[in-house]
Amino acid sequence: MLHITLRQLQVFDAVARHLSFSRASGELHLSQPAVSMQVKQLEEALGLPVFEQIGKKIFLTDAGREVQRVSQAIEQQLLDLENTLADLRGVRGGSLTVGVVSTAHYFATRLMAQFRQQRPDVRLTLNVVNRETLLNQLAANETDLAIMGQPPLGRDLEAQAFMLNPLVVIAPPHHPLAGERGIPFRRLAEEPMLAREVGSGTRNAMEGLFHEHGLTLQPAMEMNKNEAIKQAVEVGLGLGVVSLHTVERELAAGRIITLDVEGFPILRHWFLVHRQGKRLSPAAQAFRDYVLEEGARKGAVDL
Structure with a gap:
């Protein structure tokens, strides 16, 4: 049976988040020696170090990462308990x-x-x-x-x-394909495409549609924010595929348009x-x- 306290876990969690004893002491309004003592007592109870120092920086050990995972789970369970008890008492909030x-x-x-x-x-x-x-x-x-x-x-x-989350093709208003109906997908594939980063839901949908047409998506540029894609489309760097919910204001203002392309909108x-x-x-x-x-x-x- 481990003899550790919630206070020790609270102090450990602060140090683990900041990777700094001084910042943790400031957050907890404790002296730095008091923080160090709590961590030392935790390590003694565990029988393993939770931090290691390399140069002037500290890092979590394998044991420290495991303690952090459990500590976060305990914190969440305590929040759940607080909310449940408040509900049982007839107290709204949480x-x-x-x-x-x-x-x-x-x-x-x-x-x-x-x-x-x-x-x-x-x-x-x-x-x-x-x-x-x-x-x-x-x-x-x-x-x-x-x-x-x-x-x-x-x-x-x-x-x-x-x-519903419809994905649409966006373009600048002056694009040569503007106003055309039923644009073939292969015509779209000839255009420079702006894409989200690998692993994003929109990127996965684009790659899937290209694959269905026997093509491989080769983005002209990759961006990790929809705002960046919208701005790049506005200035003519390429076409983008985005959720319709992300471009309502730009469409209303006439800064971008949607293209009528085969296979779009992708209904997700x-x-x-x-x-x-x-x-x-x-x-x-x-x-x-x-x-x-x-x-x-x-x-x-x-x-």
Whole structure:
């Protein structure tokens, strides 16, 4: 039986996040010797070092990384307990962390704003990250719910589609293909294409469609942000494939247009995702119900 305390784990977690004893002491309002003593007592209880120093920097050991994983899980369980007890006491509120892929933040922020009007007592946190980071956060139980495209198999995730996510081809208004109808896909493949980074949902969809036509996607440029792709398209660096939800303002302003290309729009879905077997807090359950109800009310097409 390990004889360690929550305080030791709290201090360890602060040092592990900052990889600095001095920064951890500032966050915890403790002296640096007090922080060092808590970590030393933790290491004595574990029988293994949790940090190693190389030069002037400290790093987590293998044991330290394992302790960090468990520490984060314990912190999440305590938050779940807090929310559950508050619900049992009939107290509204609680906390909710929602992670979204960058493509989805255009409407996810609106969803959260609408939800907050109904539940102003809930403490909301929105993390906008790329797809792989969001999958890692789900695996580490660092987010309650996630909004993303089709999640991969084999990740122990529960996912429910709630809204269509049409992918469209965008171009500058002066492009030679502007106004043409039924543009053959091979004609599109002759144009310089701007693509998201490997592993993103949009990139996967593009590569899949190229493969269906016996072609290989060879992007003229790769970018890790939709904003960068939109701006590059506007100035004529190439064509892009993006979610229609990300370009509503630009289309309305006439800064870009969509092209009528064979195979487009690619109709995909947005999914609400959480870890398999995760016990959702009352706040998380309320948000999940709200999102699914909104998707059903809007016909799962738009919000």
